[in-house]
Amino acid sequence: MFAISPAEVLILLVIWVVPAVVLFFLIYWAVRLAIRHERRRDPSLHERVTAERAAQRREWAQREARRNAAAPDEL
Incomplete structure (x- = not known):
């Protein structure tokens, strides 16, 4: 059959x-x-x-929450 010599193996590796x-x-x-x-x-x-707008929205929401908590109930 086929006999692979070491030289052929080296060539295949390279x-x-x-x-x-x-x-x-x-x-x-x-x-x-x-x-x-x-x-x-x-x-x-x-x-x-986008990050700056998100920070502004959070700041606005906190400000609104503080204002609503400080304002008396109008009902």
């Missing part, structure tokens, strides 16, 4: 396995770098405005 391992680690490194970059990313203008 041709297929080494590039596959290198490609795997390149993709792994790129994904890790992208995740780290996303974590450090500054919020966009839309995210900042």
Whole structure:
């Protein structure tokens, strides 16, 4: 049948396995770098405005609650 010599095994490793391992680690490194970059990313203008509006709404609701608690019942 087929007898694979050590030289053929070495050639197969060099041709297929080494590039596959290198490609795997390149993709792994790129994904890790992208995740780290996303974590450090500054919020966009839309995210900042949305957060500021939410803070203003909370502040307004607290102010209204204090005013309603301090005002006498009109009934």
